[in-house]
Every structure is written in structure tokens, then in C-alpha cells.
Amino acid sequence: MVKKKTNTEQRIVDAAKEVFILKGHDGARMQEIADTASINKALLHYYFRSKDKLFERVFHEVFSEAFSSIAEVIGRANTIEELIEYFVSYYVAMLKSKPYLPNFILHELNRNPFMVVDLIKDSGMDKSFLIQLLVKESNRKDIRDFNPVHIMVNILSLSIFPFVAAPIIKGFIFDGNKVEFDNFIDERTQHITSFINAAIFKNQS
């Protein structure tokens, strides 16, 4: 049986998550984390030896929040239609509830690319299954001739990028109007799936 984590330890991790997400690894201050957790700096070092160790813990937790169930979602798909639908609806819904995720991960991707890529490889996401499915489906008569890798990148781009660029879309396109932006996000799953389907299927009017 897993030993129950102390209350303080979780409080620290939660506070660290908040500050690291807001300020990034380099911008975050141990003092601010301590203040947010309502404890003192020394205690941070008692639970986690260093800032880097604390960050590592936070990153792993945040990362698995994002990727723990994606492999299973993909695995259920038998056709490209299902893959698109499952993938997009899962990603957009998940990012709607955790909009900070893409920037947090991309930030670390720049500081430490190999570590992040290794984490993705270990996440259970089955690349060969994905490629196999896409290659098989690309032979269908009703589907246009596209490179499966581009299709995969397109699905990711259309789902994730609006969250990465959210302040620009909100500020520039919607003049800071939060309601209009939220509407836009709510329409997004439906729009992306029909947009991609229109692109890859032949003979639709």
C-alpha cells in the first residue's frame, strides 16, 4: 500500500505548481512558493532538496495530468474518423480545463528538449499503432492522398495552437472580450472535426 503523502508535502507541490506555471522555472522564486503554501523557505528544502528537484516533481505531475489517458483514448480508434473525433474532443476538452498546459510544457521543451521527448516516449503513446492506423486508412478509396505525418501534425496544431496563442486571439481578434473567446473555444471541437473531415474525404458537397 502506498504511504499517504503528508498534508504539507501536497500543499507545497500545489503551491509550486501554481508559481512555476505562472512564472516558469527561472522566473519562479522559492520565497513565493513558500508564501503561497503559507510555510517558510526552509521547509521547502526539508521536503525537496532543491529547487530543481521540486520543479521536477511538479513537472512530472503536470505532465501526467496531460498525457496519462491520451494513449488509451487513441487505442480505442479503429478508423481515421474515430481517431480524429476522439483525439480532438479529448484534447480540446482537456486544454479547456487546463489552458496553462501547452505553454508550461513548451517552455520546458526549450530548456530541456531531450527530457521532455523521453517523457513522451515513456507515456505509453503508441507511435507505431498510430502510424499503422493512418497508413491503413490512407489507402481507402474515399480518402484523399495525404502524408499521414502531416495529418497527425495538423490534428495537433489545430487542437493545441489556439490555447498557446490564446492571449493574442483574445486580445487582437476579440478585443479582449472574454465571452466571445470562450464561445470560440466551445465551437472549436466541432469546427476542427468537420474542417479536417472536409479536407481528407473525397466527394463531399
Added chain:
Amino acid sequence: MVKKKTNTEQRIVDAAKEVFILKGHDGARMQEIADTASINKALLHYYFRSKDKLFERVFHEVFSEAFSSIAEVIGRANTIEELIEYFVSYYVAMLKSKPYLPNFILHELNRNPFMVVDLIKDSGMDKSFLIQLLVKESNRKDIRDFNPVHIMVNILSLSIFPFVAAPIIKGFIFDGNKVEFDNFIDERTQHITSFINAAIFKNQS
């Protein structure tokens, strides 16, 4: 006539650009910038009063490298086909030569969202022209019924995101093979334009 900038000043800005892009605002060190420019720290403060002032100068320069000609490119478009072609080919080519740009700007977008959005507004990019063109074109009989804002965001997403996520695509999809990744980028302009065209135009086989 504009006074010619001293050699040293430009050397500092170039060095700062390099370091800030690589390490980000918070991760960059004035010492490293000085070393890169082959001068000493004191001289940095002689030319620019503080780290923040130097960063501001660098950011403005990098930003205008990215956006100075985009407004003119968009302005030449009369139809949605032209808009897509001009926009995608300009962006992908520009990002191919400056792949660091998206992350640098997105990083600052998190630190300072309003400043970045204000810069975009002042960049001469004519939002109403863009919307007007898209709305007009969306009435065409040969075009599917799509929300113009989503189309605009799609064009941006498909063009920019692969550069943002480059280490993941390179590392995870292409197993670190740089040549395959470069090929992928070279195919990208062509792929995106035909993908978007297939999505928005009716009755294509």
C-alpha cells in the same frame, strides 16, 4: 538623417539577441551577453541602463523582423485562395529561416501579454481588411459554410505550430533524424495550402 549606430552598440544587441533567444529573459545572464559580444559587463550598462531595457530593445527588433512585412503580404490578397497562398508561404518560409521566433514571442506573451498584443495592434496588420475579405469570400457558392475566424486561426495554427513543437516532432516522430524533419518542413507549405483548400472548397474529387 538617422544617426549611424556605433559598432559596439550593434554588437551588444546582436549578442543579447542570441542569448535572450536561447535562454529567455529570466535565464539570460548579462555576463554571458558581455562574453558573447567580447566586451565587459560594465559596457552593457553604459549603452543600455538595465537588463530590462536591453531586453526591450532586443524584443522590439526581433518582433519587427517577424511582422514588418506581413501586413503588406496580406494586403495584396484579393481572394481567399490568394490569402491562403500568400500567408502560408510567407510564414513558413520566414519561420524556416527564423525557427526560434515563435517560442521567443510566446514566452514574452506569457510574461507580458498586453505589451505583446499592443505591439501586434501597432504592427500595421489590418484586422478589418482581413475579416472583410474573409466574410466576402465566405459568400461564394463554391465555398463551404465556415466561420471566418476559425479559418484564420487554422491558417496560423497549421503554419506556426510545427515550429513551436519542432523538438517533439523531430524527436518523437522522426526519432531525432534531422534530414527527415527538414524534408517535412520543406513539404509543409504545399501540404498546408492543399489541405486548407480541400477543406474549404466544395465539389473537389
Added chain:
DNA sequence: GTCTATAACCGGATAGAC
């Protein structure tokens, strides 16, 4: 303008009492 030396400060980490 450019340098060396140093001030002033900040932030991560530790010592040691309770």
C-alpha cells in the same frame, strides 16, 4: 568609450533551536 574593481542585492541552501 572601455576597462577593473566593487558595491548592493537577491535567492537558494543550510544550521540549529524548538
Added chain:
DNA sequence: GTCTATCCGGTTATAGAC
């Protein structure tokens, strides 16, 4: 486990000679 007090290295910024 939790606290206060403090250390110590590193970083921005300045003083002052040349």
C-alpha cells in the same frame, strides 16, 4: 516537522581610473 537566522554564491548595477 517547523521555525528563525544566516550563509554564500551569483547577478545586476555602479564608481572611478584610463
